Amino acid sequence: MKKIISTLAIFICALIPAVMFTSCLDNDDEGKNQILTSNFVTYEGMRGGKPVFTYVNPKTQATVTLTGDLTDLKNVNEGDRCFLTYYLPAGIPDDAFTDSQIKIMQLVVALTARIEEGQAIQENDIPGLDLNLRTMYVNGYYLNLLATSYFGDKPEFKITYVPESIETGTAEIYIVFNAQTNDAARDLDVPASFNIAAIWNNPNVTAINVHLRNSNSALGRSPFLIKKAN
Numbered sequence: 001m002k003k004i005i006s007t008l009a010i011f012i013c014a015l016i017p018a019v020m021f022t023s024c025l026d027n028d029d030e031g032k033n034q035i036l037t038s039n040f041v042t043y044e045g046m047r048g049g050k051p052v053f054t055y056v057n058p059k060t061q062a063t064v065t066l067t068g069d070l071t072d073l074k075n076v077n078e079g080d081r082c083f084l085t086y087y088l089p090a091g092i093p094d095d096a097f098t099d100s101q102i103k104i105m106q107l108v109v110a111l112t113a114r115i116e117e118g119q120a121i122q123e124n125d126i127p128g129l130d131l132n133l134r135t136m137y138v139n140g141y142y143l144n145l146l147a148t149s150y151f152g153d154k155p156e157f158k159i160t161y162v163p164e165s166i167e168t169g170t171a172e173i174y175i176v177f178n179a180q181t182n183d184a185a186r187d188l189d190v191p192a193s194f195n196i197a198a199i200w201n202n203p204n205v206t207a208i209n210v211h212l213r214n215s216n217s218a219l220g221r222s223p224f225l226i227k228k229a230n
Contacts, residue, residue, distance in 0.1 A: 034087040034088060034089060034090050034103070035087065035088040035089075035090060035092065036085070036086075036087055036105070037085070037086065037087075037088055038083065038084060038085040038086070039055050039083075039084055039139075040055065040081060040082070040083055040084075040110060040139065040142065040144040040191070040193050041053035041054060041055045041066065041081070041082055041084045042054050042055065042079065042080070042081055042082075043073075043076050043077070043078060043079065043080045043081075043082055044065075044078065045078040046073075047067070049071055050067050050068055050069070050070075050071070051067070051068040051070055051073050051076075051104075052065060052066070052067050052068070053065070053066045053067075053068065053082070053084060054066070055139050055140065056139045056140035057139070058137065058138065058139050058229065061229065062098050063098065063140075064097070064098050064099070064100075065098065065099045065100075066084070066086065066100055066101075066102045067099075067100070067101050067102065068086070068102055068103075068104045069101070069102070069103050069104060070104050073107070075109065076107065076109055080109050080110075081109070081110040081112055081142065081144075081193035082107055082108060082109050082110055083106075083107075083108045083110050083146065083191035083193075084104065084106070084107050084108075085104075085105045085106040085107075086102040086103060086104050086105055087102060087103040087105065088100055088102060089101065108189075108191055110144070110191045110192050110193040111155060111156070111157055111190065111191065111192040111193075112157070112192060112193055112194055112195070113156070113157040113158055113159050113194060114159075114195075115159045115160065115161060115173075115194060115195070115196055115198065115199065116158075116159070116160050116161075117160065117161065117162075117163050118160025118161065118162065118174060119160075119162065120162050120165075120172060120174075121174055121211065123211065123221075123222055123223070126174065126176065126211060126212065126213050126222075127176055127178075128158075128176040128177045128178045128213060129149050129150070129151060129177050129178060129179060129181075129213065130149060130150075130213045130214070130215040131145075131147040131148075131149050131177050131190065131212055131213055131214055131215065131216075132147055132148045132149065132187075132214075132215050132216045133145065133146075133147045133212070133214045133215075133216045133219050134146045134147055134148070134216070134219075136210065136224060136226070137226070138196075138200065138208075138226055141195060141196060141197035141200045141201055142193050142194065142195060142196070143159075143173070143193070143194045143196045143200075143208070143210070143226075144191075144192070144193045144194075145175070145190075145191075145192050145193075146189070146190070146191050146192075147177075147189075147190045147192075147214075147216075148187050148188060148189055148190060149177060149179065149187070149188065149190050150181065150185055150186065150187050150188075151179035151180065151181050151185055151188060152179065152180050152181055152182035152183070152184040152185040152186070153179065153180040153182060153184065154179055154180045155177065155178075155179040155188075155190060156177075156178055156179065157175060157176065157177055157178075157192055157194070158175070158176040158178070159173065159174070159175050159176075159194050159196075160173070160174045161173045161174070161196075161199055162174075165209075166199070166202060166204055166205060167204065169204060169205060169206045169207065170205070170206065170207045170208065170209050170225070171199045171202075171205050171207070171208045171209070172208075172209050172211065172223075173196070173199070173208050173209065173210045173211065174210075174211045174212070175192075175194075175210060175211070175212040176212070176213075177190065177212070177213070196208070200228075205228070206227065206228055207225055207226060207227040207228060208225075208226050209223045209224070209225050209226075210222070210223055210224045210225075210226065211223040
């Protein structure tokens with residue numbers, strides 16, 4: 001049976017592992033009366049000396065703008081997709097704002113790849129390394145995932161779709177993760193974000209079925225079905 005995951009449900013589930021991912025950064029007084037959260041966002045550049053990020057809220061489909069407190073961001077370029085962990089001011093409902101000041105706790109540039117045409121692959125024949133999937137969801141036209149994997153260096157993704165599947169309404173997408181597994185190999189976090197606008201914005205597509213090597217049985221077996229919001 002295919003696992004059905006709505007964009008709303010998986011966004012809510014995403015908050016739990018994402019907070020755990022950076023909760024060690026909190027201390028006794030830091031963030032008191034504030035909300036620690038995280039999101040995949042787009043870095044829009046510096047405005048007024050402050051970094052600005054945006055994302056599309058899957059629940060409201062509204063574009064949310066976040067303005068950070070840091071003045072010097074290194075190794076981040078305008079347009080980069082990032083996994084951002086931050087404090088929101090207290091009292092702001094997650095689905096009821098479109099603009100907020102934030103306190104940045106952690107910023108990681110996400111891995112990405114250009115989606116290409118490909119062929120269907122049997123689940124047991126998907127190449128690459130296992131991903132211990134923690135969350136996967138769509139915001140805007142980006143397919144985002146957070147996982148861990150055992151590797152040492154040079155992580156990279158490949159993402160393909162089956163052109164013939166577009167006509168069925170459910171686009172079949174395959175994600176392959178590769179990296180070097182040398183003496184320095186260990187379990188590392190793998191945030192990734194893919195621009196799938198050509199697929200997601202196609203009026204014939206009502207859902208995507210994502211295939212990957214997932215070792216986290218708690219989330220179920222691949223493939224994962226993500227439906228567009230009604």
